[in-house]
Amino acid sequence: MMRIITLYIQIFSAFIVFCTIFSGIASATMIVEDLSGSTTEEDLVNILLGENSNVTVSNITVTGSNQAIGQFSNGESLGFDTGVVMTSGLVSDVPKSMDTEIDTNLGEPGDADLDTLIGGNTNDAAVLEFDFVPEKSAITFNYRFASDDFPYDYDDAFGLFVNGENIALLPNGDVVAVTTIKGTEYYDGSNLNNAFSGSSIVLSAEAAVAADELNHMKFAIADTGDSWVDSGVFIESDSFISNNAPNAPADPLCEGETNPTNITDSTPEFSWNFSDPDANDTQSAYQIIVGTAEDGSDMWDSGKVNSSSSTDIAYGGSSLEAGITYHWKVKTWDNQDSESGYCDDQTFDITDKPDPVPPQIQFHTRGLFHQ
Ligand SMILES: [Ca+2]
Ligand SMILES: [Ca+2]
Ligand SMILES: [Ca+2]
Ligand SMILES: [Ca+2]
Structure with a gap:
């Protein structure tokens, strides 16, 4: 019985604390x-x-x-x-x-x-x-x-x-x-x-x-x-x-190249240079979109990512396939949260991965070496 009374007291005390906090918020x-x-x-x-x-x-x-x-x-x-x-x-x-x-x-x-x-x-x-x-x-x-x-x-x-x-x-x-x-x-x-x-x-x-x-x-x-x-x-x-909004990002690169056609990395990295008319402003966020057509984001939309990074940003969307030209672009926000436009349309192509080295060639080479 005493335990039940103690429990009631605890619940009642918690209720009083809750009411006090709540009324404190409501009455500010x-x-x-x-x-x-x-x-x-x-x-x-x-x-x-x-x-x-x-x-x-x-x-x-x-x-x-x-x-x-x-x-x-x-x-x-x-x-x-x-x-x-x-x-x-x-x-x-x-x-x-x-x-x-x-x-x-x-x-x-x-x-x-x-x-x-x-x-x-x-x-x-x-x-x-x-x-x-x-x-x-x-x-x-x-x-x-x-x-x-x-x-x-x-x-x-x-x-x-x-x-x-x-x-x-x-x-x-x-x-x-x-x-x-x-x-x-x-x-x-x-x-x-x-x-x-x-x-x-x-x-x-x-x-x-x-x-x-x-x-x-x-x-x-x-x-x-x-x-x-x-x-x-x-x-x-x-x-x-x-404040001036940032310029569209400069020098957009994929795997360090402009519009590369021979990408073998299934999660290629993107980079750009933040650009702002206000000399001392810095990047506070970016957004990357990747699509199968210009302006598309059907493969990946990073959303607004709060980050000062503008190098080695890895692709994070759906699986990329060979034989398709992908389009991508990036925009940025400055340290006063003003937004740039997107950079111009960029592209990259995934190439078919080179065939693995056939085992018989290794065997043949070794065989020659032993002659
Ligand atoms: Ca009213
Ligand atoms: Ca009125
Ligand atoms: Ca009036
Ligand atoms: Ca600015």
């Missing part, structure tokens, strides 16, 4: 601070830039309510802990529970660029813009669009205008808005520890810019159709960087 409330407090516009931009951004910023301006733009922390559920939050309502509403409908008419005007982008009439726009000089000719950063308007289809939208052109796009090329995200693979309806009923997946924006020259960046979010039921965007801290 997001912390926000809008521009009506001590957070400044410069603080927000510094949060986005981080240390190795290779970007210099000037002329920062905010349009809209100073309660609609701010910074956040404790954002782990989003996939990034800290960053900048902008909303068509109140930043102070964002940490509320998911089932709270956040719904503030700020009485602010919309944004003309967003009107054009979404083909509608926007209201309660929150806009952050600045000039910047990047060291390299490309920029990237990461964000999530979120909204309480997903159940209603009011097409609240987010735009990110670099030199006037919107670069906030879904992977399928659509603009970032309620109706373009809802029902797609880019929608995430899970509880991300904030008031919005749903969000996009983490999205990455990229743009070509003029290196060492003045460029202009404008983040804008707004309600569409009316001013009610708010939307927001979370932009990851330290994610705004200037």
Whole structure:
């Protein structure tokens, strides 16, 4: 009997520990601070830039309510802990529970660029813009669009205008808005520890810019159709960087040769030279595909392999046969995770293996030797 009571106590204790841990995770409330407090516009931009951004910023301006733009922390559920939050309502509403409908008419005007982008009439726009000089000719950063308007289809939208052109796009090329995200693979309806009923997946924006020259960046979010039921965007801290994608890999070789036709190795090795316009960048990953036709991957697709190696990468696909010309190519990622294009189409041929040396010749030779 005592053993059973002890067991019950152990189970109960474990349950308490579990509940404590679980409630600890669930109750890590997001912390926000809008521009009506001590957070400044410069603080927000510094949060986005981080240390190795290779970007210099000037002329920062905010349009809209100073309660609609701010910074956040404790954002782990989003996939990034800290960053900048902008909303068509109140930043102070964002940490509320998911089932709270956040719904503030700020009485602010919309944004003309967003009107054009979404083909509608926007209201309660929150806009952050600045000039910047990047060291390299490309920029990237990461964000999530979120909204309480997903159940209603009011097409609240987010735009990110670099030199006037919107670069906030879904992977399928659509603009970032309620109706373009809802029902797609880019929608995430899970509880991300904030008031919005749903969000996009983490999205990455990229743009070509003029290196060492003045460029202009404008983040804008707004309600569409009316001013009610708010939307927001979370932009990851330290994610705004200037970087060039690597060039296609140079000097692709198979078994140390260009397009060899006499390969006898059933797992031939590939090599290439990593190439990047940014002098000090290095390879962080590669992907090789091998097929029976140009651009094919029916024999082998290595997938993205996180590795700095670019020599002696052994073939790892289906069995190779003689008499077929195989096509292959490789692409790489740099240390800032930007992706190159594939190298030009390469080929190799497996040759019939030479016949094993017939035993009778050895015997004959030995016989001659003994004469
Ligand atoms: Ca909600
Ligand atoms: Ca709305
Ligand atoms: Ca609103
Ligand atoms: Ca680079």
